[in-house]
Amino acid sequence: MGRQPCCAKVGLKKGPWTAEEDQKLVAFLLSHGHCCWRLVPKLAGLLRCGKSCRLRWTNYLRPDLKRGLLSDDEEKLVIDLHAELGNRWSKIAARLPGRTDNEIKNHWNTHIRKKLKKMGLDPVTHQPVVPCATRPDDPLENLLPDPDHAPCDEPPKASSQEPTGSAHDNEDEEAPKQDAACSASSASAAVSPSSCSSSSASASVATPGGPDAVDWPDSVDLFQVDALIDMDWASILSGSGGGDIGVDLFDHCSDVAFDQEVWM
DNA sequence: AAACGAATCAACCGCATGTCT
């Protein structure tokens, strides 16, 4: 049997999220945390699949997200970590509190890669680029002005990505638990550890961020969010009797001065 | 001011992995 698609695709919305959808999702997650993402859209009253909700929360709505360009220090760290870990964006993001794997991946592809190339470094191996002329077997590529697409710029994957299994096996041991707990790729982890959420959250609030930065009100207590994430879902669901969870989704939002207008 | 191309980034897709029964 093939696996079920992540959601019954029929009737589910795709594409950019509206402010109203964001509001529903945030209100729901702040009130109840999440148990299984598949149920979140249903319970929050969203016509989205759980995957989409998770992604939206992880990459955009989480209260501890920093917004805006990576600082020089962060960029340096990303480069170092990439040299160490390869394209393991989630692992890299885990070492940068308040940053998401998607954000780092995008930043890498749009900014850092170019920078490294300008510096004459191979963005994959982090070694000085070997001139294509040394590869006479591919005359067509040698004509390309942009090394981006030249094969000589793309060494065998194994050279930079860890040899299958090895790095994968080690990385979790190498990464301190604390850092892992700050993982940007896990919504629950992202808001739960007090050590990182408190620091990164304050940073995110303080950071001017991009124009569309999610401006979380100071009154959002991330420790409280932490607790919410770990709520007793069994009881919530058993009392829900299906779609109706018996809780006003926006009930708790007065506490956090929830205002989507302000965010956007 | 309009048209065009490049750059950016949010979101999607499919596969991998972990967990449960």
Added chain:
DNA sequence: CAGACATGCGGTTGATTCGTT
């Protein structure tokens, strides 16, 4: 142990924004 299912991850796409002509 195998199959089903949920979640996580990395690659890719496409809409939007920005800069240049």
